[in-house]
Amino acid sequence: MMTKTAQYQGSAQYIVSDELRNSVNIAIALGKPLLIKGEPGTGKTMLAQSIAEALAKELIIWNIKSTTKAQEGLYVYDTVQRLYDSQFQDHDVSNIKQYIKNGKLGEAFQSHAQVVLLIDEIDKADLEFPNDLLWELDQMSYYIPETKETITARTRPIVIITSNAEKELPDAFLRRCIFHYIAFPDPNEMQRIIKVHHPHLDKRLLEQAMETFYMLRNLNNIQKKPSTSELIDWLQALVVGGISPNKIKQDIPFLGVLLKKNEDLDLLLNGLQGKTQNRSTPRSSMWGR
Numbered sequence: 010m011m012t013k014t015a016q017y018q019g020s021a022q023y024i025v026s027d028e029l030r031n032s033v034n035i036a037i038a039l040g041k042p043l044l045i046k047g048e049p050g051t052g053k054t055m056l057a058q059s060i061a062e063a064l065a066k067e068l069i070i071w072n073i074k075s076t077t078k079a080q081e082g083l084y085v086y087d088t089v090q091r092l093y094d095s096q097f098q099d100h101d102v103s104n105i106k107q108y109i110k111n112g113k114l115g116e117a118f119q120s121h122a123q124v125v126l127l128i129d130e131i132d133k134a135d136l137e138f139p140n141d142l143l144w145e146l147d148q149m150s151y152y153i154p155e156t157k158e159t160i161t162a163r164t165r166p167i168v169i170i171t172s173n174a175e176k177e178l179p180d181a182f183l184r185r186c187i188f189h190y191i192a193f194p195d196p197n198e199m200q201r202i203i204k205v206h207h208p209h210l211d212k213r214l215l216e217q218a219m220e221t222f223y224m225l226r227n228l229n230n231i232q233k234k235p236s237t238s239e240l241i242d243w244l245q246a247l248v249v250g251g252i253s254p255n256k257i258k259q260d261i262p263f264l265g266v267l268l269k270k271n272e273d274l275d276l277l278l279n280g281l282q283g284k285t286q287n288r289s290t291p292r293s294s295m296w297g298r
Contacts, residue, residue: 043170071128
């Protein structure tokens with residue numbers, strides 16, 4: 010049964026929906042990893058930070074790259090250091106245990122207190138990576154053949170796994186996870202999120218910025234839609250730049266904060282011809298004030 014202390018309710022810096030909050034608490038209660046998918050910039054990584062903050066637990070982050078192997082998350086056997094020590098004959102190299110270094114998963118397993126473990130962007134690794142973690146995440150233990158030891162988690166960590174859906178994950182891995190997709194916020198939800206980061210924002214500036222932001226996201230054939238985090242950064246740029254609300258939809262200042270591909274910029278310019286941009290307006294003016 011879930012205890013009251015394990016209940017996640019969100020945090021001051023993270024607005025959480027009822028569905029997401031329930032998914033977090035179910036994952037904690039069942040002791041299963043929570044797999045979070047969603048567009049880049051929708052707050053997947055920040056969720057783990059929020060859980061750790063709200064439940065007063067240490068956060069351990071395992072950032073996954075294309076070259077990451079599952080073994081690295083458990084432990085690394087430093088054979089190079091052992092060889093180096095053996096050459097100088099001033100170390101007892103027979104004690105292999107001193108050359109075993111914990112990975113992020115190993116740290117989480119051996120922590121005396123329960124921690125939040127974030128396995129960030131698991132879909133960046135090769136297809137075998139999730140399968141290689143099935144036993145460890147399911148049984149919460151792993152074997153070190155060099156020392157003939159089995160390491161079992163002292164306390165089951167709260168495991169949050171994020172994915173940008175760049176690759177399909179194996180069915181066997183998915184069966185062991187609680188799944189939640191973070192949908193992109195609608196305008197009402199977005200305003201709640203923005204108020205956390207910009208509580209004193211001018212109302213007119215926010216309205217104009219929001220209209221422009223969703224207009225950009227709704228452009229047909231856009232390659233990289235601006236995200237929540239980019240909107241928050243853009244609003245900060247507008248405030249720092251002293252931009253008048255009346256200029257936002259007309260000039261779309263600091264566009265480079267929102268759009269990151271030349272193709273999307275060209276698409277915007279073509280779509281706004283005769284509407285919000287004069288045909289003679291040089292592209293460079295859209296990147297400044």
